[in-house]
Amino acid sequence: MNKYAPPKFSIKLLHPRYWLVWFSFGVLALFVNLMPYFILLKAGHGLGKLGMVLAKSRVKVARRNLELAFPEKSAEELDPLVEENIKNTGLAFMEMGMTWFWPTWRLKRHIRTVNLQQAIDFENEGKGVLLCHPHTLNLEISARAFAVLGYPGSGVYRPNNNPAYDLVQYWGRTHNGNKLIDRKNLKEMIRTLNRGERLFYLGDHDYGRNKSVFVPFFGVPDACTTTGANLLFKATNCAMIPVTGFRYEKGQYELNLADSIHEQFPKDDVEAGAILMNQAYEKVILRQVDQWMWVHKRYKTMQDENQPRGVRYK
Template identity: 30%
Template sequence: MSLSARLGIGFMRTLAKLPLPVVRGVGAVLGRVLHTVAVPRRHVVDINLALCFPERSPAERRRIARETFVFVAQSWLDRSWLWHAPEAVVAARLRVVGAPAEIDEIAHGSAPMILFAPHFYGLDAAATALTMHTARPSTTIYTTQRDPLVDAWIREGRQRFGNVITLNRSEGIKPIVAGLRRSGLLYLLPDMDFGRDQSVFVPFYGVPAATIPSLSRFARLGKAKVVPVVSRLTKTGYDIEVLSAWQNFPSDDAVADTALMNARLQGYIDAMPSQYYWVHRRFKTRPEGEPPVY
């Protein structure tokens, strides 16, 4: 357990006591600094934006890149109050909007449901908001952190409200499907590149992207409906938009389903491109024979 981890968690506990404008102001400054000094990560963002938005001017893409670093920093510091502020403070900063039937079913329903939560910077805020308003068992999948203290802190934060089960990727699909079949919720973030062995290549903004087909497979195995959840960072906290359940999903073709997922995700991103997780090397794994892009 490193001293830096203890100091970092202590800083977040202190930050949780400050007014939101102060937290966001610190995040804005930190984000601008990161955009300047984190050159390798800025390169990843620049490549992603060039591949996905070739029709936009270089100046427009630079603006999105600068904004995305600010949102990275602000959303990370927001975990201070999400995980440590009094419940009333957290609840006042999170607004769930969208499809009434799906919102009610998340809170009170019993049918298996997958919450498709793409990698917008408010993904932890969305998980917190939804688990605050339901007693249904909710499963989320996570990657173990190297520092045990940080790993425990993150898991405890994500389990703070509701009935949340955190599963490591190494535990396989059985406990995930079992949780769904017990009338549970699965908070799923499948829009990432986890390597060739776990992925299929489908278009993402017209570029072949290694994408895990777990949304289709879990929906089929768990007999679950898929409800998208899109989180947006706002001046007063977060808006968590629950969209209508997808119809005729999944099909018998996991690859086609995954391509459809990416196509619909593009529509969500186009509405707020600066808030998507462009710092991830989304095109790290390339089709056979294709050169690396980073």
């Protein structure tokens, strides 16, 4: 049996222990399809406000991340940014529902593009593209937008521990043309790029010390940063394009492709490659700072192994 086989429905998933999962996704699918967008926007922001009360630890993480990333900003400047970020974190739940359950025609009305042609040109050349997308809160919409526009790609994912959730998640992300690759299946990632296809690469989080270097990311000079981009680029000679899908006025999600960076990417210097990648991520995150995933402990792994993990958040 293929250890990377996609999840499949079985009669076991009808066990009562999974009923809450099925019910929750059923309600979400019904809600996002029946409600107009402005109601979804208000509902999502309402969930975020509720989260500020019920998940105060996450609010503290977001604030601490922003303090570390932008040490020049005062508390008065950070307060509204933290609040807006948490509101957008709540909205991400609605955006996930829109991505997974909206019909194509409805989602397409909310998408606009900037500089998409370069990805099309690389496809015509048969050159694989590493889509360097940061962990924005509306990442799900960005991924489906490529498929909606006729340019599907592959994402890297970690199977969920709950098999019912995992099945819905897998279906939601793939039923419109995109593919998913298990995060441990490096060979398939390389094959995907060598076939001239697109692969989403999310290299802006802290994935731990293994295969990482410590380089600047925003205001932190020694942020633990994965070197996966070097490995994939060296193995495939792919193109590399920073991408975002931020939300702007009137519910428009702008699929914005920055200029490609592979021509200046130092494939034989992992530290320099990580620096360049972080700089690219910084540049695109600054377009809409409040829509990045600040609730993740981005700076938890310390360069000094004697320093406990997460000490910056104590």
